[in-house]
Amino acid sequence: xxxxxVPLMHNLFFLxxxxxxxxxxxxxxxxNDIEKASCTNYSLTIxxxxxxxxxxxxxxxxxxxxxxxxxAQQAHNYRLNADKYFKIGKINQAEEQYRKSLEKEESARAxxxxxxxxxxxxxxxxxxxxxxxxxxxxxxxxxxxDAYYNMGNAHFQxxxxxxxxxxxxxxxxxxxxxxxxxxxxxxxxKMLKQQQQQQQQQQQQQxxxxxxxxxKDNxQDQQQQQQxxxQDQQQxxxxxSKEQNKxxxxxxxxxxxxxxxxxxxxxxxxxxxxxxAKGGEEKEAPERKNLSKEDALRLLKVIEQExxxxxxxxxxxxxxxxxxxxxx
Numbered sequence: 001x002x003x004x005x006v007p008l009m010h011n012l013f014f015l016x017x018x019x020x021x022x023x024x025x026x027x028x029x030x031x032n033d034i035e036k037a038s039c040t041n042y043s044l045t046i047x048x049x050x051x052x053x054x055x056x057x058x059x060x061x062x063x064x065x066x067x068x069x070x071x072a073q074q075a076h077n078y079r080l081n082a083d084k085y086f087k088i089g090k091i092n093q094a095e096e097q098y099r100k101s102l103e104k105e106e107s108a109r110a111x112x113x114x115x116x117x118x119x120x121x122x123x124x125x126x127x128x129x130x131x132x133x134x135x136x137x138x139x140x141x142x143x144x145x146d147a148y149y150n151m152g153n154a155h156f157q158x159x160x161x162x163x164x165x166x167x168x169x170x171x172x173x174x175x176x177x178x179x180x181x182x183x184x185x186x187x188x189x190k191m192l193k194q195q196q197q198q199q200q201q202q203q204q205q206q207x208x209x210x211x212x213x214x215x216k217d218n219x220q221d222q223q224q225q226q227q228x229x230x231q232d233q234q235q236x237x238x239x240x241s242k243e244q245n246k247x248x249x250x251x252x253x254x255x256x257x258x259x260x261x262x263x264x265x266x267x268x269x270x271x272x273x274x275x276x277a278k279g280g281e282e283k284e285a286p287e288r289k290n291l292s293k294e295d296a297l298r299l300l301k302v303i304e305q306e307x308x309x310x311x312x313x314x315x316x317x318x319x320x321x322x323x324x325x326x327x328x
Contacts, residue, residue: 075105082113091117108138112147124154145174149181152188161192 082097098114101107115130131151138144152167168185175181 072105075101075107075110078104079107079110079113082110086113086117091120095121106137108134108140108143111137112143112150115147115150119150119154122157124158127151127154141174145171145178145181148174149178149184152184156184156188156191159191159195161188161195164188165192 078097078101082094082101085091085094085097095114095117098110098117101110102114111130112134115127115134118124118127118130128151131147131154134147135144135151138147148167148171152164152171155161155164155167165185165188168181168188171181172178172185
């Protein structure tokens with residue numbers, strides 16, 4: 001059965017600072033110096049100032065050390081309380097105490113154990129951050145190995161199997177014979193391989209889906225292009241027919257206009273002829289009125305002769321038709 005080992009919990013430790021007890025300096029002048037000072041009126045101001053400065057510097061060092069000692073002691077107490085809460089399952093209280101401890105003093109073990117409290121609360125990203133800080137601060141190889149191991153566990157829970165494998169490998173570099181490290185590394189590598197295969201299959205399926213979608217889009221585009229082309233052709237045909245109809249109407253209008261002009265011209269010519277005929281009759285009438293009696297008789301005789309000739313021609317023509325009928 002596949003399983004992940006639970007995070008390791010380290011015992012806490014505290015290195016108590018050793019500070020030597022403070023002491024005071026007292027300057028006792030020699031008898032000869034006192035005599036010289038009384039004779040030469042020599043002042044001891046410079047040595048006293050030097051003493052005062054040295055004393056102040058030493059006092060600052062002592063106070064600083066004491067302050068650091070106080071902070072270290074408080075951090076130690078917070079870690080002890082956190083450890084107690086952790087053991088009885090009060091993870092939230094343990095987290096709070098570990099954080100207060102780190103506010104007073106940096107500690108690789110406190111960072112590691114704070115990461116464990118966050119791991120148990122499923123706050124895996126935060127847990128990884130504190131495991132990393134424990135690795136950076138820690139000098140103990142075992143502590144760093146455990147931090148890498150638990151970091152691998154956190155990445156495993158997040159299904160970040162590539163990072164999990166890397167963390168387990170770093171843990172094994174520091175502790176090569178640890179069976180839990182080897183077991184979890186093997187499991188993480190197995191899960192990473194499955195994940196990569198699954199991702200590859202998903203990528204292939206996605207590529208196939210994208211290809212099908214592209215083919216469908218291309219087909220739709222082609223159909224749309226064909227439809228657009230057909231519509232354009234139909235529209236061009238309509239436009240051409242419309243243009244032809246327009247030209248035909250224009251030609252009809254032109255023909256009508258020409259016919260109208262021709263009719264107007266013919267009407268003018270006919271009107272002109274009528275005017276000319278009317279003018280001729282009016283001109284002949286006066287001439288007829290001016291004919292003499294003799295001229296009138298001659299004209300009448302000429303007309304009679306012409307009538308005779310016409311009648312002869314008619315009789316001759318009638319006789320020929322009758323003869324043709326008899327011959328038939």
